[in-house]
Amino acid sequence: MMKKQAVIVGGGPAGLAAALRLKEKGIQDILILERxxxxxxxxxxxIHDGFGLTRFGESLSGPEYAQRFIDKVLDxxxxxxxxxxxxxxxPEKLVTAASREQGLLQIxxxxxxxxxxCRERTRGALATPGTRPAGVYTAGVAQNYINLxxxxxxxxxxxxGSGDIGLIMARRMTLEGAHVQGVYEVxxxxxxxxxxxxxxxxxxxxxxxxxHTVVDIRGRERLTSVVVAQCDERYxxxxxxxxxxxxxxxxxxxxxxxxxxxxxxxxVELDARTRGAFVDEHCQTGxxxxxAAGNVLHVHDLVxxxxxxxxxxxxxAAEYLLxxxxxxxxxxxxxxxxxxxxxxxxxxxTRDFTLSLRVRQPLSNVSIVVRQGEKEVLRKxxxxxxxxxxxxxxxxxxxxxxxxxxxxxxx
Amino acid sequence: MKRTFTCxxxxxxxxxxxxxxxxxxxxxxxxxxxxxxxxxxxxxVDPRRTIATSVRVTGxxxxxxxxxxxxxxxxxxxxxxxxxxxxxxxxxxxxxxxVVIKNILxxxxxxxxxxxxxxx
Ligand SMILES: Cc1cc2nc3c(=O)[nH]c(=O)nc-3n(C[C@H](O)[C@H](O)[C@H](O)COP(=O)(O)OP(=O)(O)OC[C@H]3O[C@@H](n4cnc5c(N)ncnc54)[C@H](O)[C@@H]3O)c2cc1C
Ligand code: SF4
Numbered sequence: 001m002m003k004k005q006a007v008i009v010g011g012g013p014a015g016l017a018a019a020l021r022l023k024e025k026g027i028q029d030i031l032i033l034e035r036x037x038x039x040x041x042x043x044x045x046x047i048h049d050g051f052g053l054t055r056f057g058e059s060l061s062g063p064e065y066a067q068r069f070i071d072k073v074l075d076x077x078x079x080x081x082x083x084x085x086x087x088x089x090x091p092e093k094l095v096t097a098a099s100r101e102q103g104l105l106q107i108x109x110x111x112x113x114x115x116x117x118c119r120e121r122t123r124g125a126l127a128t129p130g131t132r133p134a135g136v137y138t139a140g141v142a143q144n145y146i147n148l149x150x151x152x153x154x155x156x157x158x159x160x161g162s163g164d165i166g167l168i169m170a171r172r173m174t175l176e177g178a179h180v181q182g183v184y185e186v187x188x189x190x191x192x193x194x195x196x197x198x199x200x201x202x203x204x205x206x207x208x209x210x211x212h213t214v215v216d217i218r219g220r221e222r223l224t225s226v227v228v229a230q231c232d233e234r235y236x237x238x239x240x241x242x243x244x245x246x247x248x249x250x251x252x253x254x255x256x257x258x259x260x261x262x263x264x265x266x267x268v269e270l271d272a273r274t275r276g277a278f279v280d281e282h283c284q285t286g287x288x289x290x291x292a293a294g295n296v297l298h299v300h301d302l303v304x305x306x307x308x309x310x311x312x313x314x315x316x317a318a319e320y321l322l323x324x325x326x327x328x329x330x331x332x333x334x335x336x337x338x339x340x341x342x343x344x345x346x347x348x349x350t351r352d353f354t355l356s357l358r359v360r361q362p363l364s365n366v367s368i369v370v371r372q373g374e375k376e377v378l379r380k381x382x383x384x385x386x387x388x389x390x391x392x393x394x395x396x397x398x399x400x401x402x403x404x405x406x407x408x409x410x411x
Numbered sequence: 412m413k414r415t416f417t418c419x420x421x422x423x424x425x426x427x428x429x430x431x432x433x434x435x436x437x438x439x440x441x442x443x444x445x446x447x448x449x450x451x452x453x454x455x456v457d458p459r460r461t462i463a464t465s466v467r468v469t470g471x472x473x474x475x476x477x478x479x480x481x482x483x484x485x486x487x488x489x490x491x492x493x494x495x496x497x498x499x500x501x502x503x504x505x506x507x508x509x510v511v512i513k514n515i516l517x518x519x520x521x522x523x524x525x526x527x528x529x530x531x
Contacts, residue, residue, distance in 0.1 A: 047477035047525065048463045053421050061463055061479050063526035064507055147465060150474040175464055175493055194424035198417040203460065203486065302422055383441075384426070 005029040005321055007095050007109040009086045009262065012041020014294025015115035016069035017307040019078050021314030027321055031107065032073070032080040033097050039073070039080060040066035041117055042140070042295075043303065045147045048168055050195075054304040065303060081105075086116075091267035091287050111289045111317050114263055114277070115310065118256040118295040120165075135223030139165040139253040143172070152176060154249025158226050159183040160214045162190040162197075164301060164388075166253020171200035173251075180204070181245055184212040184228050186235050189362045191255070193301060193388050213237060214250065223248055256299045266290055273341035274298040280329035280346040281353035282316030283309070288325070291317050298343050298356065301390055305356075312354065327351070331372075331402070336409030338363065340387065349402035355393045357408055359385045367411045370395065372404040385410070416454060418447045427451055459483035463525070464496055466511060471503030471528040478511055482520035496522055503530045 005027055008015045011034030022030055038044065043051070046062030053059055056068070073080065084099035095107045120138040137145070137153055143165065145151040155178050159166045162185040170180045183201060188211050190197055201208055209228070215237050216227035230241035258276040260268070268277045268285040276297040277285040283293050293313040294306045320326050329346040333355070340358040347353060355370065363385045370378040370393065377399045385391065416427045427447050430438035434456045439448055453459060463479040484492055492515055499511055501524075509524040 044526070047465060047479070049461055049479055050422070059461075061477055061525040063477055067507055067527065147477065148473060148475065150465075150467065172464075175462065175489070193422060194417045194426070195419040195422065198424070199419045199460065202417075389422070389424075 002031075002105065002107040003029075004031045004107050004109050006031070006111045006113060006317060007093075007107055008032045008113040008115060009089070009095070010034065010041065010115040010117055010294075010296070011036075011039040011080060011082065012115060012117050012294065013043060013066060013069060013303050013306050014117070014296070014310040014313075015041070015113065016066070016073050017310040018113050018115060018293065018314040018317070020069065020072055020076060021311045022318055023076050023078060025315065025318035025322075027318050030078050032078065033084045033086050033095070034080060034082045035085045037083050039070045039082065045140075045143045046168075047147050048172070051303050054302070055307060062303070069307070086262060089262050089266040089290075091290075093266075093289055109289075111291065111321055112266065113313065113317060114266075114268075114285075114290065114292040114296050115294050116259045116262060116296045118258045118299055120252070121255040121257055122252070133217070133219035133221055133223045135219065135248050136217065136250045136252065139163065139169045139251050142169055142249075142251055146172060146176065152178070153251075154178060154247075156247040157181065157249045157251060158214070158228075158245055158247045159251045159253060160226075161185060161252060161254035162192050162208060163253040163255060164192040164196050166251055167192045167196040167200040169251055169253070170206050171204060174204045174206065178249075180206050181247060182207045182209055184209045184214060186211065186213040186231055188233070189387075191388055194386070215242060217250065218244075223250060226250055256295065258296045258299065260296065263290075263292065263296070268292070271341065271345060273335065274343065276343075278345045279343065280326075281344045281348060281351060282320070282326045282329070283313035283344070284316065284320070284326060284329075289320060298341065298390075301388065305390065305392065309354075309356075332405045334405065334407045336407045338366075338410035339368075339408050342408050347400075347406065349400045349404075350397055352397050353395055355395055355408065357391050357393075358387055358389075359391070359410060360387060362386050363410060368393065368408065369411050370406065370408050372401045372406050375401055375404070377406070416451050418442060418450050420446045420450050431455055458486040460486050460489060461520075462489055462492065464493060466496060466524075467500045468505060468528055469500060469502050470530055471505070472531050473528055476501060476505050476528050477525045478522050479525050480515070480520045481523055482518075484515075484518045484520050488516065488518060491516060492518070503528050 043062035043066040051065040086097045088096040229237040293310040343356040427441040465475040512522040
């Protein structure tokens with residue numbers, strides 16, 4: 001059995017940034033385990049630009065952004081095993097993995113960093129009725145086929161859900177010669193970023209139909225049409241508004257879910273709101289020495305923030321490894337009025353940290369208020385706040401009380 | 412005349428209310444930074460976009476390599492540029508920054524490789 005100070009599960013942007021920071025902080029004995037043949041995570045298939053604007057001040061494609069970190073990880077001599085899937089993690093931090101080259105591996109780690117990313121919600125999770133013909137793909141799978149494998153998935157396309165990946169794929173498929181008939185979103189507002197609505201749909205005259213959903217999928221072997229309908233405010237299809245749209249491809253872009261089977265095996269408790277771990281301000285889960293950051297913790301829209309979060313994680317993990325423990329975090333952070341979720345969910349009240357949150361619905365001219373009992377810690381005015389955009393607020397230790405729980409709400 | 416723009420320059424995606432006459436911006440609100448005004452001014456006279464796509468690779472570990480433009484091109488030339496890029500085939504290895512087409516269609520923008528692909 002191998003022993004390592006830090007085992008990093010997943011070599012995407014979160015895992016790579018964490019590895020580099022650990023090394024900078026003096027941790028020598030690091031191992032990255034990655035399921036795919038190469039490092040870089042989901043960014044390998046995100047060939048559009050717009051990555052790295054905050055971090056590098058330039059607009060890079062996903063693979064370029066990832067390569068900057070991969071080069072540094074390799075230069076730093078950090079050990080990586082690719083083509084290696086982690087199968088189990090125990091609460092005692094015994095990691096079991098299957099490597100194509102080395103067979104079954106068992107590694108006892110002092111700290112485990114969970115950076116497995118997320119997966120896409122699928123049709124099953126949506127319970128769309130109808131037959132099961134070919135031609136129905138999640139947006140990420142279509143992106144993988146088109147951008148990595150040179151397989152064009154279809155020609156007459158309907159997109160269900162207005163998540164960013166679906167919007168990006170609407171443009172991508174249009175550029176490749178397909179005809180995208182429209183994007184149908186059940187909510188009365190889009191779930192993707194405004195800039196993607198503009199540059200991926202409006203630029204190519206692709207209509208966005210809000211408060212609409214797909215109610216039927218037709219075709220025997222290959223998809224031949226879908227039936228869409230308008231929805232009421234409780235997302236129920238309105239009878240009589242159905243319209244049949246002939247198409248050979250349906251792309252689902254209906255959300256991402258943190259990938260947490262391994263976290264559960266390790267005894268990590270999950271937050272029903274984020275579908276990721278409960279963490280404290282050190283990105284430490286309820287299991288001491290097990291940390292989480294990136295899309296496995298909560299779904300991010302910008303990779304720049306993923307890298308930052310992973311670096312904050314690594315600062316804490318390095319402290320844990322060097323000192324044996326981290327300051328206790330006994331204060332709870334609660335999501336109040338109109339706040340969908342918060343990260344972290346526990347704090348010490350004695351240190352700086354970054355609070356991440358999403359609002360529940362599109363709002364304008366509101367304030368985000370952070371409060372501990374009678375004490376207002378922070379108030380941020382926002383002209384507009386959208387569920388599509390993660391809000392991040394740096395909080396200074398000198399503003400905090402170390403004895404009262406925290407509430408975050410919209411006013 | 413009035414028009415609302417969504418600035419695409421950065422992820423903030425500011426909604427910018429603009430009053431204009433021809434290509435002259437008369438009033439502008441909602442942009443969090445000066446780049447928003449530059450964007451709107453450009454949109455009024457000559458909207459430009461960058462694109463990202465892929466090019467076939469022979470003899471590599473993947474059949475495709477991702478590419479992008481180094482400068483934005485006029486929006487109405489996007490499909491011409493796509494057609495030109497689609498005529499290309501590269502031989503592995505290729506690496507980030509390799510120029511696939513210099514000054515594509517004379518539009519003052521290069522097509523560059525954005526991924527490293529080794530020989531298979
Ligand atoms: C399709 C898509 C499009 C996006 N577009 C943009 C954009 O335009 N701009 C932007 O800034 N951000 C974008 N994002 C967001 C950004 O790319 C992600 O937030 C970022 O990649 C998340 O990094 P991560 O390291 O947490 O996860 P990932 O990149 O998903 O990496 C996780 C890694 O863990 C590995 N892994 C998982 N389970 C195991 C296991 N059991 N054993 C070993 N390895 C495992 C996976 O193979 C993967 O390599 C997009 C995200 C997606 C999904
Ligand atoms: S105006 Fe400035 S801050 Fe707003 S989206 Fe444009 S570039 Fe970003």
